[in-house]
Amino acid sequence: MTDTSDATDQNSGVIAEFRANHGRIRGHFAGAPTLLLHTIGARTARPRVNPVMYLPDNGRYLIFASKAGADDNPAWYDNLVARPDTQIEAGDQSSPATSRRTVPQDQSVTVLPSVDV
Numbered sequence: 001m002t003d004t005s006d007a008t009d010q011n012s013g014v015i016a017e018f019r020a021n022h023g024r025i026r027g028h029f030a031g032a033p034t035l036l037l038h039t040i041g042a043r044t045a046r047p048r049v050n051p052v053m054y055l056p057d058n059g060r061y062l063i064f065a066s067k068a069g070a071d072d073n074p075a076w077y078d079n080l081v082a083r084p085d086t087q088i089e090a091g092d093q094s095s096p097a098t099s100r101r102t103v104p105q106d107q108s109v110t111v112l113p114s115v116d117v
Helices: 004-020 075-082
Strands: 034-040 047-057 060-063 085-090 093-100 114-116
Touching: 004 034, 004 047, 034 060, 034 075, 047 075
Parallel strands: none
Antiparallel strands: 034 047, 034 085, 047 060, 060 114, 085 093, 093 114
8 A cells, every 4th residue: 555545544444443342453454463553753743543463572562663565664663763652552451651672773674663561
């Protein structure tokens, strides 16, 4: 999906479904652990919400800065680099969180960022 407005429209639908169904979504990502990541735009300072998949890790949520195989990072990654203090929604719970890198920047596989709650 290359059109930003299409991605925004799709995210809006997923966000509404997530909130209406206690953190569960249907479709292609049904059953995948998903949370809503709140960020502040690095350039715009506007609030953003993005659905992201995660891996649970001893009380932490590990999220991965992947943009469907693109060479660049998703915008939410740049937002977290600029402002690591954030908010997440997991299921019916909303919690403050702080993002941080979990591997050195020069690794060939980037696992970024994890969100500790």
